[in-house]
Amino acid sequence: MRMNTKNLITFKTILEMGSFQKAADKLGYTQSTVTFQIKQLEEELELELFEKIGRRMELTQAGKDIMPYVDMILQGAEQISNYGKSLSEISGTIKLAIPDSILIYTMQPFIQAFRHEAPNIQLVIHSLQAGQIIQAVMDGIADIGINCEKDNYPDTIIHNNLGTYRILLVASPFMDRGLLDFVTPHQRKPFSLICNEPDGYYQLEMNKYLDKKDIVLNQYMKVQSIEAVKRCVMNNLGIAVVPSYSVEEELKNGALIPIKTELDEKIYNAIYVYHKNKWISPQMKLALDLLIKIKADC
Amino acid sequence: MRMNTKNLITFKTILEMGSFQKAADKLGYTQSTVTFQIKQLEEELELELFEKIGRRMELTQAGKDIMPYVDMILQGAEQISNYGKSLSEISGTIKLAIPDSILIYTMQPFIQAFRHEAPNIQLVIHSLQAGQIIQAVMDGIADIGINCEKDNYPDTIIHNNLGTYRILLVASPFMDRGLLDFVTPHQRKPFSLICNEPDGYYQLEMNKYLDKKDIVLNQYMKVQSIEAVKRCVMNNLGIAVVPSYSVEEELKNGALIPIKTELDEKIYNAIYVYHKNKWISPQMKLALDLLIKIKADC
DNA sequence: TTTCAAAATTCGATATATTCGATATATCAA
DNA sequence: TTGATATATCGAATATATCGAATTTTGAAA
Numbered sequence A, B: 001m002r003m004n005t006k007n008l009i010t011f012k013t014i015l016e017m018g019s020f021q022k023a024a025d026k027l028g029y030t031q032s033t034v035t036f037q038i039k040q041l042e043e044e045l046e047l048e049l050f051e052k053i054g055r056r057m058e059l060t061q062a063g064k065d066i067m068p069y070v071d072m073i074l075q076g077a078e079q080i081s082n083y084g085k086s087l088s089e090i091s092g093t094i095k096l097a098i099p100d101s102i103l104i105y106t107m108q109p110f111i112q113a114f115r116h117e118a119p120n121i122q123l124v125i126h127s128l129q130a131g132q133i134i135q136a137v138m139d140g141i142a143d144i145g146i147n148c149e150k151d152n153y154p155d156t157i158i159h160n161n162l163g164t165y166r167i168l169l170v171a172s173p174f175m176d177r178g179l180l181d182f183v184t185p186h187q188r189k190p191f192s193l194i195c196n197e198p199d200g201y202y203q204l205e206m207n208k209y210l211d212k213k214d215i216v217l218n219q220y221m222k223v224q225s226i227e228a229v230k231r232c233v234m235n236n237l238g239i240a241v242v243p244s245y246s247v248e249e250e251l252k253n254g255a256l257i258p259i260k261t262e263l264d265e266k267i268y269n270a271i272y273v274y275h276k277n278k279w280i281s282p283q284m285k286l287a288l289d290l291l292i293k294i295k296a297d298c
Numbered sequence C: 001t002t003t004c005a006a007a008a009t010t011c012g013a014t015a016t017a018t019t020c021g022a023t024a025t026a027t028c029a030a
Numbered sequence D: 001t002t003g004a005t006a007t008a009t010c011g012a013a014t015a016t017a018t019c020g021a022a023t024t025t026t027g028a029a030a
Helices: A005-017 A020-027 A031-045 A061-081 A102-117 A130-138 A201-213 A226-234 A244-252 A282-297 B005-017 B020-027 B031-045 B061-081 B102-117 B130-139 B201-213 B226-234 B248-253 B282-297
Strands: A050-053 A056-059 A092-099 A121-128 A144-147 A157-171 A192-195 A220-222 A238-243 A257-259 A267-275 B050-053 B056-059 B092-099 B121-128 B144-147 B157-171 B192-195 B220-222 B238-243 B257-259 B267-275
Touching: A005 A020, A005 A031, A005 A061, A020 A031, A061 B061, A092 A102, A092 A130, A092 A282, A102 A121, A102 A157, A102 A282, A121 A130, A130 A144, A130 A157, A130 A267, A144 A282, A157 A201, A157 A244, A157 A282, A192 A201, A192 A226, A201 A238, A226 A238, A226 A244, A238 A244, A267 A282, B005 B020, B005 B031, B005 B061, B020 B031, B092 B102, B092 B130, B092 B282, B102 B121, B102 B157, B102 B282, B121 B130, B130 B144, B130 B157, B130 B267, B144 B282, B157 B201, B157 B282, B192 B201, B192 B226, B201 B238, B226 B238, B267 B282
Parallel strands: A092 A121, A092 A144, A192 A220, A192 A238, B092 B121, B092 B144, B192 B220, B192 B238
Antiparallel strands: A050 A056, A144 A267, A157 A238, A157 A257, A157 A267, B050 B056, B144 B267, B157 B238, B157 B257, B157 B267
C-alpha cells in the first residue's frame, strides 16, 4: 500500500506521451529513471503495468483497470495542492472534446470566460469527429464533450442543451437578387464563396448541398476570421455560409440578407455531455457552471 | 504535488491514535521519524497540519479541510492494492455506528455474514447514543449507521428500513396468570426480571415504564446471552424484556407467553443510513448489499 | 515555585533509495 | 545485415529516510 504520486505521474505521462523516452523528456528525467520508476511502481502495486508488444510498450488489462483509482489519487493530490487558492490561482486540467472546427466558434465565449476566471487551469481541447465525442467522454479521455445530437445517449452520460442554431447562406443586400436563387439546380454563379474554415462543419454541409444541386461558384476565398467573412460579404465580395447566431444583428439591421436554400430548416444543437460517475472536481464544476452561464447569456 | 501514501498513513494514524508517540508505536517508527514525516508532508502540501495547543497537537482548519482528499487518495491506493483479489481476500475497513447495545443483537446475522464473505475487511463497530449516529455518518466517522428513527433525515443522508420490531415482556406459561398484570400501577412482584444487558435499549425503556407504573420486581438477574435469558424464563425463573423477533418461535409454540403492557404498541425500526456524497467502495457496497439481503431473509 | 513526566523537536550518523550516464539488449524496417 | 528506435541493466554519485541521543516545551504534581 506504499505508493507515491511521482511514480503515478510518470505512469500517466508515459500513457499521454506514448513512450518512456518522451515521458522522461517531458518530466526532466533520464529514460533509465523512468524505467526504474515503473519497475518500482509495478513492485509496489504487485501488478504488471506494461507488456512489450514488439518495440512498443502496451498497457496490460490490470493497468487499464486501475486507471480510475490512479486518477482518484492524482485528483485528490491536485485538490490538496489547490487548497486555499483562489479561483484565479487553482491549477489542473480540463479536457474538452469538440467536433471538428464548427463548434469552436460557439465555444469562443466559454473558452474566453474560462481562461479569464481560472487562467491556471489548462484547457485541453480535443478536436474529434462528432461520432467519437461520446466515446471520448465514456473512456475518460475527455472530461466534457460538446455534441450535436439531441437524443440517444446511454444513461451513463449526462447531457444538456446549450442552444440551437441554423446554417445560413448570406449575401450583401446590394447583390443582384436574380443571382440569389440557390434552389434551382445546375447553375454557375459569378461570385465567390467566402469562408474562414474550409473544412468546417458548415462549409462541408453547404458543399454537399451545392454539389447535390450542381451549383458551382466562381471561386473560394479564405479569410482569417468569421468577422472578416462577414465584412467581405457586406462589401459584396461574395457570399458565405455562417451559423445563424453569428449574423443575427446584421440580418436585423439589413447589413446582410439571407439566401433561401433548402438547408434553411436544418437545425443543429450544441449539447454538452459528461460522464455520470465522474467525480466533479472544482475545476470541472467551474467549466460546467460557465457553460450554463454562457448559455443563459445567449 | 509530490506526495506519498506513507506520510498520509502516518498522518491518519496520528489522528486515530491521538499523539505522535502512539502513532510511532503503532507504525513501528521512532517518534522523531513521525515528526520528520509530518514536517515533510507539511512542506509538500505547503500547509500547516497541526498546531500546538498546550502539549497537545491539534489539527488546523486546513488539516480538517483536506481530509476528504486524503481519504480519496488512500481509498484509491486501497482499491489498487485490492485489484484482482477475490472478495474473501480484499482488505479495508468499514466503520459501523450502532446505538448502544440493543441493535447488536439485530445486527448479528449481518456481522456474521460479512465476516464470512470478506474475512479480511475489518469491521469496526462504534457503539454510540442513538442521537449521535447521524452526526457520526455526517462527519465521516462512520461509513454506515444504524438508527431507530424512521424520518427526519437531512437530505445528505440516504436511509433505508431494515425491519420493524416491538419490545415484549414475556413469561413462562406456567407462571401464575394473576401475577401477570403489568398495567395496574403500584404493585410488588415476587419474581425476577432477567436480562443479559442491563443498560440495553429494551431494558431502559422497560425500566422507565415500570418506574412510571411503580411496579417493583423482586430482583434483577443478569445472564450471558439472550438465549440464556429465554431459557431462564422458560424455566419460570422470572420474566424478561425481549425484542419480538427473538421470541417469535417460542410464542408460536407456547414455550413463552407475552405479558400485556402498555408498551406493546411501541414499534421500533432499524434503519441503515449512509452519506450521499461518499464514494461507495466495493467494501462498502458489500456491506450495503448484505444489509439488504439480511433484511430480505427476515 | 520547583520538579517531574509526557510529549515533540533537533541533530548527527548511517542505512536506504533515487537518479544519472554509459552500455546492453530487443525489435522493426530497409 | 545494418541503422534507427525503444527499453533494460548496472555501477557510481547523490539525495533521502530513519534512528538514537540530547534538548525543549508544557501541564500537572509536589
